[in-house]
Amino acid sequence: LNADSTVVIVGAGQAGGEAAAELRRQGFAGRVIILGEEPQPPYKRPPLSKAYLSGAVNEESLYVMQPAQLAKVNIEFRGNTKVIRIDRKAKHLELADGSTQAYDKLVIATGGRARPLPIPGADASNVFLLRTIEDVQKIKALCAPGKRVTIVGGGFIGLEGAAVLVKMGLKVTLLEGLPRVLARVTVPEVSAFFERVHREAGVDLRTGAQLAGFEGNPVTAAVLADGTRIDTDLVVVGIGLIANTELAQAAGLAIDNGIVVDEFGATSDPDIYAAGDCTNHPSRFLGRMVRLESVQNAMEQGRAVARNLLGKNEPYQTVPWFWSDQYDLKLQMVGISGTHDRMVLRGDPASSRNFAVFYLKDGRIIAADTVSRPQEFMFAKKLVAEGAVIDPDKLADESVPMKSLVS
Numbered sequence: 001l002n003a004d005s006t007v008v009i010v011g012a013g014q015a016g017g018e019a020a021a022e023l024r025r026q027g028f029a030g031r032v033i034i035l036g037e038e039p040q041p042p043y044k045r046p047p048l049s050k051a052y053l054s055g056a057v058n059e060e061s062l063y064v065m066q067p068a069q070l071a072k073v074n075i076e077f078r079g080n081t082k083v084i085r086i087d088r089k090a091k092h093l094e095l096a097d098g099s100t101q102a103y104d105k106l107v108i109a110t111g112g113r114a115r116p117l118p119i120p121g122a123d124a125s126n127v128f129l130l131r132t133i134e135d136v137q138k139i140k141a142l143c144a145p146g147k148r149v150t151i152v153g154g155g156f157i158g159l160e161g162a163a164v165l166v167k168m169g170l171k172v173t174l175l176e177g178l179p180r181v182l183a184r185v186t187v188p189e190v191s192a193f194f195e196r197v198h199r200e201a202g203v204d205l206r207t208g209a210q211l212a213g214f215e216g217n218p219v220t221a222a223v224l225a226d227g228t229r230i231d232t233d234l235v236v237v238g239i240g241l242i243a244n245t246e247l248a249q250a251a252g253l254a255i256d257n258g259i260v261v262d263e264f265g266a267t268s269d270p271d272i273y274a275a276g277d278c279t280n281h282p283s284r285f286l287g288r289m290v291r292l293e294s295v296q297n298a299m300e301q302g303r304a305v306a307r308n309l310l311g312k313n314e315p316y317q318t319v320p321w322f323w324s325d326q327y328d329l330k331l332q333m334v335g336i337s338g339t340h341d342r343m344v345l346r347g348d349p350a351s352s353r354n355f356a357v358f359y360l361k362d363g364r365i366i367a368a369d370t371v372s373r374p375q376e377f378m379f380a381k382k383l384v385a386e387g388a389v390i391d392p393d394k395l396a397d398e399s400v401p402m403k404s405l406v407s
């Protein structure tokens with residue numbers, strides 16, 4: 001790449017925004033163009049189900065860079081611009097408005113879209129997904145104290161939404177089809193903790209609840225498989241993400257649970273890199289390929305891709321971490337549990353509002369979840385990164401400071 005080169009980034013999310021900013025930070029003097037389907041410049045999604053839903057922050061505060069800042073560092077952002085085809089031979093993109101955009105290097109940062117609810121009536125006017133600013137604006141327009149909201153899905157987005165809406169005075173029913181919330185990401189002890197917290201806050205949280213359909217359009221009631229009717233004024237759906245890989249797939253790039261990239265973020269075409277929720281990358285830490293849905297990954301992979309486009313040859317290797325805010329609680333997770341053979345509790349999730357859980361495999365710490373223990377999370381990150389071997393009894397013993405366990 002040189003000062004006459006053009007890097008085009010498809011997707012104005014956190015990965016795309018970060019890649020553009022890093023290109024400039026690294027002194028790239030050529031053109032940087034971000035093409036985004038949504039109208040907004042790259043923005044942060046985590047507040048969508050937290051402070052933006054509650055009204056505590058405005059739209060502009062979500063932007064990774066304000067339009068003036070983008071202009072200042074000469075990053076060209078074009079919103080409402082959907083890329084519909086990559087022509088790898090011609091090295092240009094076809095846009096929905098019929099025009100084309102040439103590139104020397106391309107970054108695909110198309111993220112993902114919210115999984116639609118596969119049941120009849122889900123297309124009704126008051127059933128909403130929760131992925132974009134526009135989604136949240138529509139939800140907020142129907143929210144007022146006393147309104148009844150049915151939330152479908154007991155994952156992070158559903159639970160965060162429930163916490164905000166119940167505090168806003170809505171009557172919240174949360175439906176989770178599995179026997180427990182957060183089943184995909186954590187252990188039963190942590191799920192039980194969050195179920196208790198939400199019920200204590202007034203959420204009517206129902207697990208093992210099979211949603212079968214809706215009545216009316218707009219929906220006036222959700223109907224469960226056992227015939228139970230839940231009167232409702234609006235429905236919010238948080239049942240997962242579908243990676244946006246179609247563009248890459250149609251261009252013949254390797255796809256396998258996401259766009260396959262190597263440790264440098266390159267796809268199977270050396271002129272095309274990819275970053276963020278849409279990618280499946282080799283993780284040295286996990287010893288396998290992984291597709292992550294987290295801000296940390298989107299930002300760090302976005303940056304890594306920018307650096308590697310400029311020839312830095314730096315493998316992207318980090319320990320995944322994630323957070324979720326619900327009520328006054330801060331859940332922080334590092335590593336990926338599930339393959340552990342031992343779990344160690346530090347503190348008591350059944351009777352308190354802060355604790356930590358460590359996951360061990362063959363004696364090594366591979367992951368940890370902490371609730372409202374930011375300092376212990378800091379140490380947990382180190383222990384997980386090191387794959388530390390720690391005496392489980394000491395780990396469980398709160399009279400032993402975590403600090404003394406870190407080498």
Ligand code: FAD
Nearest residue numbers: 011013014015037045046083110111112276277293294295
């Ligand atoms: P995205 O943010 O999905 O951005 C991709 C962009 O590409 C989109 O704007 C899309 O419109 C655009 N695009 C797609 N296809 C095209 C095309 N063909 N042409 C042009 N543009 C296109 N993560 C955390 O770590 N912690 C949290 O607390 C947390 N909370 C979250 C809460 C909510 C409500 C949501 C939705 C997500 C949350 N996440 C959280 C996840 C985090 O936001 C994502 O991991 C992150 O946004 C991924 O960034 P990305 O840039 O890869 O993709």
